[in-house]
Amino acid sequence: MSTCTVCHRDLYADELGYQACRPCETRTDMNLRALGGEDGLYARLGSRLAPGSSSGGPSVSGSRTAPLPVRLEPLSLLARGGVVTILQTWLIDWFELLQFRHPRWQGDMQQQCDQVVKALRVNLRWAAEVHPAFAEFALEVGQLRRQCEAQVTGEKRARVIPVACPCGQTLRITLDTAGVRCPGCSEQYGHTEALSLPLAERRAAA
Template identity: 55%
Template sequence: MCTICCRDLHPDEIARYACHPCTQRVDRQLLDLAGPRGLYARLGTRLVPGSGGGGPAVSGSRNAPVPLRLDVLNLLTAGGPVLGPLETWVRDWEVRGRAELDEAGTLQRRVDHAVGTLRFNLEWSAMNHPAFEEFAREIHLIHRQCTFHVAGETPPRAIPVACPCGAVLRVTLDTPGARCYGCQTQYGHSEVLRLPVAERRAAAA
């Protein structure tokens, strides 16, 4: 069974942690991040308030407006939620003898190196790394955050769904999967969307 979408694996996918379509989706999301026209590079064009999906700069207040959008700036930092996780996974694969971390050069170069390394080892990871589902979920989150700021897309609305154990999970239509914090059951994309919508009282708890 694919650890991401939870569908049964085809005969040529046996012994993999993820099916071919899910692996290819991770590859496309990684590819979107890198390069001079990639999502990470384009974040730099959204640093000034009013330049992207963050809305127009606020005027008319006594205090001077913040010169840069701090949420976007945070995504561009070395330890931020883009480069930080990417290099953490490269470091993880380095321990397994499958990669080499390179922290030299500009942040863009480091992102490109990390993405290239992760894509080069993607098939190996889908077949051998027991945490591939966690890796895919992090790449999906990074991709979604960057896309939101670059394209100005409205983030998907969270829907509260009820696990049979009674826990309420908040998911969106593009959630790749979720693990219940109550019983630790792992749900794939289609499975978690089939859970019943939580009652309003439980959702507010």
């Protein structure tokens, strides 16, 4: 392994043999840490369940239909199948590869969130070294953090920027893009390289 599977930059000598570079491993650890804890993003989602609790703007009255008693976006992240379930599924996968006993979940959803975040962080170095799907894991954890932050802070999704690969293919990236592969020529770009590409020209409407 000579390139990071997450951001696609060349690995340094002390990173060779790993699936991910240290910056990507560190970023993933920070994303996990941001999700857990009593003041973490997962815990703060509970305060965003009431209609109109989003900071994205005032609630609109006058609708002919009664508003939902809760906001579905944060509820879907809080409930089974959301943040905790996704992280638990990854931990089960890791434990199976490590031939560890199946993890057991205890307590309510917040306690389970904290447990799985801790276990993933403890084993993160191992996963960054040998897990074949570490890039998928890192990107999914980053996406979970952004989804939670959008509900907690009301921030809009990152703006998509069209940039041009030298082969002529248009790539769509954001300021948070860790790396991207051109579907036209298969060239891989890391975070810095992708942001350095020229803006793609807008095609005139037919």
